[in-house]
Amino acid sequence: MNKTKGDIFQSAIKVFSKNGYDGATMDEISANAGVAKGTVYYYFKSKDEVFKYIITEGVSLLRQQIENINIGKGDYSYKLRELSKNQLRLVCENKDLFKVIMSQAWGGKIRHSELRQLLKVYMEDIEKFLVKAMEDGTIRKCESSFLTYMYFGELVSVAIYNVIKNDSMKLDEVTDNFIYRLLNGIK
Structure with a gap:
């Protein structure tokens, strides 16, 4: 660009x-x-074309991270932590972009549907990653689609937490807490 x-x-x-x-x-x-x-x-x-461009580029950034970590070194325990850390960093460093994406995910207009389709492909990438982590033994086997949406929901929740608390996020600490909660639940 x-x-x-x-x-x-x-x-x-x-x-x-x-x-x-x-x-x-x-x-x-x-x-x-x-x-x-x-x-x-x-x-x-048009404004619509600008909108489509920013959401496509935003989701593409998230997907590229998954691909890079997937082909990188390390077992899936390491990769899961790195993916979570990098996704959280990307979301928190680009709050305005992700505010736009999340605010436009609902609705009945064509732009909403197109955004949901982009998010669906992104979720499929996450699901493939999590299935590999299950196969690797990092994560207990479970229904992968549900786990994918739970993972995504937790990422979004942590980003919202950071916005509301207006914290300067300590990325390693937040990532460790995120991974612990993801792997151990709330027992």
Whole structure:
């Protein structure tokens, strides 16, 4: 992504996060990016196209992390910790992006459906990872789809916790707590 498109991308994330989809305007996206409105239209035909681009890129970042950790070194005990740590870091470092993604996951419009489809593919990646962790013996065997959504829900909950508490997240400590709770439940 070139610098101008990157500036528009970052601006759009801030504008959608602050104003929601309906309140976001191409004028505000261009002003916030420091570019002419025509420049935004050079890269994107519509607000909807900008939105699709930011959610596609956001989910792609999450999926790329899974792939990188999956092919990396270590057993699945190590990989599960690294995946959790990196996913938490990505979500917390990109709060506005994930606020946009999570706020638009519900609804009946085409954009909502397209976002849910992206999230479904992401969840399939997580599920494949968790199945490998089960096969490796890191995680007890269970219904993988349920575990996948539980894992995702806990990631989102930790990110929300961080936003509400306004903590400067101690990533290793939070990751250790997250993994402990994931593997041991709340007994």
